[in-house]
Amino acid sequence: MELLSGWGGTVLYLAFFFVLIYFLMIRPQKKQQQQHKSLVESLQTGDEVVTAGGIHGLVVKKKEKTVVISVDRDVNLELELTAVARIIKATTAIEEAKTVEKEAE
Numbered sequence: 001m002e003l004l005s006g007w008g009g010t011v012l013y014l015a016f017f018f019v020l021i022y023f024l025m026i027r028p029q030k031k032q033q034q035q036h037k038s039l040v041e042s043l044q045t046g047d048e049v050v051t052a053g054g055i056h057g058l059v060v061k062k063k064e065k066t067v068v069i070s071v072d073r074d075v076n077l078e079l080e081l082t083a084v085a086r087i088i089k090a091t092t093a094i095e096e097a098k099t100v101e102k103e104a105e
Helices: 002-042 092-105
Strands: 048-051 058-061 066-072 077-082 084-089
Touching: 002 084, 048 066
Parallel strands: none
Antiparallel strands: 048 058, 048 084, 058 066, 066 077
16 A cells, blocks of 8 residues: 555656646747747738847848848848747838828928
8 A cells, every 4th residue: 555655646746747847838938939920920021120149120021931131221131930039110010100290291
């Protein structure tokens, strides 16, 4: 009987350990991956972005797996979509600002 209770305790301890690992590591990582996926899907031409390497640029063209960003007048970079870390200014915000400026005139 003592052997069974010892094994039962060990199994319970391991189960608790895996549940703890799930809630502390796996679940937040999946949530972050989903947020990045939705960010990449919402990416549009005209958005200002920052890449994982810290490069700031304007989205010129979005392809299936890559994005072309303009860093300077004659400098365009083609990067993987996963390299986009965040969107600084979305196209809709820029369009709204232009609309407000036109109304003010």
